[in-house]
Amino acid sequence: MTEPIIQCTDVHKWFDHFHALRGVDMEVEKGEVVVIFGPSGSGKSTFIRTLNRLEEHQQGTIIVDGIELTHDVRNIATIRSEIGMVFQSFNLFPHLTVLQNVTLAPIWVRKWPKDKADQVARELLERVGIPEQAEKHPAQLSGGQQQRVAIARALAMQPKIMLFDEPTSALDPEMINEVLLVMTGLARSGITMLVITHEMGFARAVADRMFFFDEGVVVESGSPSDIFDHPKEERTKLFLSQILSH
Amino acid sequence: MRTGELAAFGPIEQPPPMSVGVIGWLRKNLFSSWFNGLVTLGVGVALYTVGRSLLAWAFSEANWKVVSSNLEILTWGRYPQDQVWRLGVSLAAILGLALATWLARRGQRRARRGLLVAWLLSPFWLAVLLRGLILPTPLTVFNHLGYYLFRPELLSALGVEWRGHVAVLLVGILGGLSWGVGSTRWRVAIGSANVAILALLAPYGVRGREIAPGILLPNLVPIGLLLGVAWVLGRSAFRRVANAIAIPRLLLPAWLLLLPTLIILLTNFDVGVERVAPAAVLPIVEPAIWSGILLTVVLAAVSILASFPIGVLLALGRRSSLPVVKGFCVLLIEVIRGVPLITILFMAQVMLPLFLPTELTLDRVLRAMAGMTLFTAAYLAEIVRGGLQAIRREQYEAARALGLSEALVTGLVILPQALRTVIPPIMGQFVSIFKDTTLVTIVGLLDLLAVAQSVIKQREFLGLVREVYLFAALFYFVVSFAMSRASRRIEGRQGIERTRNLAAE
Numbered sequence: 001m002t003e004p005i006i007q008c009t010d011v012h013k014w015f016d017h018f019h020a021l022r023g024v025d026m027e028v029e030k031g032e033v034v035v036i037f038g039p040s041g042s043g044k045s046t047f048i049r050t051l052n053r054l055e056e057h058q059q060g061t062i063i064v065d066g067i068e069l070t071h072d073v074r075n076i077a078t079i080r081s082e083i084g085m086v087f088q089s090f091n092l093f094p095h096l097t098v099l100q101n102v103t104l105a106p107i108w109v110r111k112w113p114k115d116k117a118d119q120v121a122r123e124l125l126e127r128v129g130i131p132e133q134a135e136k137h138p139a140q141l142s143g144g145q146q147q148r149v150a151i152a153r154a155l156a157m158q159p160k161i162m163l164f165d166e167p168t169s170a171l172d173p174e175m176i177n178e179v180l181l182v183m184t185g186l187a188r189s190g191i192t193m194l195v196i197t198h199e200m201g202f203a204r205a206v207a208d209r210m211f212f213f214d215e216g217v218v219v220e221s222g223s224p225s226d227i228f229d230h231p232k233e234e235r236t237k238l239f240l241s242q243i244l245s246h
Numbered sequence: 247m248r249t250g251e252l253a254a255f256g257p258i259e260q261p262p263p264m265s266v267g268v269i270g271w272l273r274k275n276l277f278s279s280w281f282n283g284l285v286t287l288g289v290g291v292a293l294y295t296v297g298r299s300l301l302a303w304a305f306s307e308a309n310w311k312v313v314s315s316n317l318e319i320l321t322w323g324r325y326p327q328d329q330v331w332r333l334g335v336s337l338a339a340i341l342g343l344a345l346a347t348w349l350a351r352r353g354q355r356r357a358r359r360g361l362l363v364a365w366l367l368s369p370f371w372l373a374v375l376l377r378g379l380i381l382p383t384p385l386t387v388f389n390h391l392g393y394y395l396f397r398p399e400l401l402s403a404l405g406v407e408w409r410g411h412v413a414v415l416l417v418g419i420l421g422g423l424s425w426g427v428g429s430t431r432w433r434v435a436i437g438s439a440n441v442a443i444l445a446l447l448a449p450y451g452v453r454g455r456e457i458a459p460g461i462l463l464p465n466l467v468p469i470g471l472l473l474g475v476a477w478v479l480g481r482s483a484f485r486r487v488a489n490a491i492a493i494p495r496l497l498l499p500a501w502l503l504l505l506p507t508l509i510i511l512l513t514n515f516d517v518g519v520e521r522v523a524p525a526a527v528l529p530i531v532e533p534a535i536w537s538g539i540l541l542t543v544v545l546a547a548v549s550i551l552a553s554f555p556i557g558v559l560l561a562l563g564r565r566s567s568l569p570v571v572k573g574f575c576v577l578l579i580e581v582i583r584g585v586p587l588i589t590i591l592f593m594a595q596v597m598l599p600l601f602l603p604t605e606l607t608l609d610r611v612l613r614a615m616a617g618m619t620l621f622t623a624a625y626l627a628e629i630v631r632g633g634l635q636a637i638r639r640e641q642y643e644a645a646r647a648l649g650l651s652e653a654l655v656t657g658l659v660i661l662p663q664a665l666r667t668v669i670p671p672i673m674g675q676f677v678s679i680f681k682d683t684t685l686v687t688i689v690g691l692l693d694l695l696a697v698a699q700s701v702i703k704q705r706e707f708l709g710l711v712r713e714v715y716l717f718a719a720l721f722y723f724v725v726s727f728a729m730s731r732a733s734r735r736i737e738g739r740q741g742i743e744r745t746r747n748l749a750a751e
Binding site for chain 2: 052077083091092104105109
């Protein structure tokens with residue numbers, strides 16, 4: 001049996017007096033696609049942000065790819081270059097072109113020569129379906145296109161793990177599919193993915209396991225069929241009935 | 247009737263024309279209502295009255311000879327006549343560089359890089375051209391360094407033996423620090439460098455104390471002990487702080503600096519060679535006699551160019567999470583902003599020498615530059631801070647999530663965006679400090695306005711005050727106006743990008 005690529009034990013996090021994470025345990029195997037869902041304020045977003053230390057956990061241990069997350073700056077830099085992240089609001093750099101957005105980190109962190117970074121970036125833009133937009137600025141693109149650039153930007157660092165924090169919830173309905181399509185392709189490629197989403201069709205089709213978060217803890221986890229067809233907890237049933245009803 | 251509006255009903259495929267001809271424009275913009283018409287007439291009458299009397303005076307009454315015959319004094323004041331060509335060369339060099347930059351804006355990367363280096367070095371070659379250059383020999387450099395920077399009496403007070411101890415400590419700490427870094431090859435190199443230095447010192451240690459007049463080294467046993475202690479100190483220090491700062495990158499320069507430092511420590515700059523007479527390449531023209539437009543322009547250019555990086559650093563420092571850095575920056579910014587520029591100029595004249603070693607004397611122009619630079623930097627810092635605050639937190643997070651270090655996050659993602667948003671107020675601050683150069687009169691410097699006032703007192707042109715002041719005012723206006731136009735152009739370039747972005751949305 002292989003060692004899990006993400007190993008979280010009893011992770012706690014407080015914002016001032018608000019106890020956002022109350023002992024989260026999670027193990028993710030290499031290549032697994034994990035979907036995390038739950039009501040807003042349940043700590044799901046905070047949790048995946050602790051994995052690349054955008055938030056600092058205050059208790060418990062997080063081990064990513066064999067490295068424990070501590071205050072050691074070198075460890076954090078290493079972890080962050082191994083983990084790609086896609087945000088709800090895309091967060092592209094508005095002063096750079098699409099191509100520059102994608103090549104920034106490979107050039108400055110991985111120290112690739114510009115030609116190599118450009119080539120890899122163009123391949124990635126091809127892969128997410130927008131090779132012709134390379135020279136434009138983010139504001140000239142639609143939301144769906146921006147989110148695909150954001151995915152390409154994260155992939156350019158050749159990460160082992162991809163985190164998605166509600167990647168489609170800021171998008172107009174007609175653009176959600178183009179992003180989900182790219183993510184589905186990515187999931188098939190064998191990269192480890194943690195996805196916060198309420199796109200349950202996507203979850204059922206792609207997820208290996210699902211985690212239901214509520215009030216800072218994992219209420220229930222299991223395969224999509226476990227969760228959708230035989231949920232054990234009342235809270236899971238209630239939440240699923242609410243989001244699946246429309 | 248309202249022909250303009252009737253004509254506006256064109257085919258719907260095209261936007262309707264807004265007005266027709268000159269009359270349509272006049273009607274729409276100047277006489278659209280009775281109030282607007284009244285204002286237009288009133289302003290027109292006022293402009294005509296003022297303009298007519300000004301022009302009448304300028305072309306019939308005014309005696310412009312006072313300006314034309316004093317043009318040289320107004321421009322470069324007391325700069326020696328036979329050296330004035332240096333001003334011409336400086337101006338030509340800058341204009342040439344600007345032209346080359348404009349031509350190469352789409353050219354090869356190597357050419358642009360070369361130009362960038364030329365610009366970055368411009369303060370140095372301009373200083374050489376304007377102030378002059380005396381080329382020292384390496385030995386005079388060494389002696390001067392010791393004399394000006396380190397103050398011999400300071401090192402002498404430490405005692406030769408102590409200096410030896412410090413030298414060994416430095417070697418040891420550097421060795422210990424370096425040990426933790428990188429590959430085995432590194433370690434071998436570092437180890438052997440340490441042993442070599444120790445070996446060089448050892449014979450002196452065995453033999454005794456005084457090895458040459460003034461060069462004294464501690465004994466072998468204390469050397470060894472000290473070295474060991476220093477190693478342990480260096481290694482543990484490394485473990486603690488190496489992550490936080492880029493020690494590995496600092497180590498190579500540190501090793502390169504080690505040898506000269508050791509020589510300085512052990513010899514106290516007394517290399518026993520008389521100072522060699524330096525060779526003058528360009529005769530020195532002390533800044534103290536710079537005056538007129540030359541002084542105004544140099545003061546403004548230096549304070550604008552020097553204050554920008556300082557202001558940006560202060561703004562970043564003010565947002566630092568390190569309390570000491572933050573406190574220092576806040577204190578500096580608030581103190582400077584709380585004091586009028588004139589006061590700062592006075593303080594720079596009288597206080598600055600207190601902070602500098604007595605051997606190092608800044609002349610009055612440099613002191614004024616320092617004061618104006620700090621003043622502008624404090625205001626820029628607040629402007630830039632405003633720009634930084636406008637950047638959303640998500641931009642930091644996206645940059646950090648990519649694995650960029652904090653320095654890269656700031657330099658590549660945050661600052662470029664922040665600075666773009668504050669171009670207009672920054673340029674406003676630059677225009678303001680340009681005009682405020684007139685205040686240096688108060689500390690006895692002869693800027694354009696001061697020279698103008700002395701020109702007025704010339705006996706043969708007695709009473710011709712207006713002409714001279716008008717000339718000075720025109721100069722300030724033309725330069726300020728050019729600066730604000732330039733600012734508009736930079737903004738405009740950003741604006742084009744923005745409208746293009748909007749149009750595509």
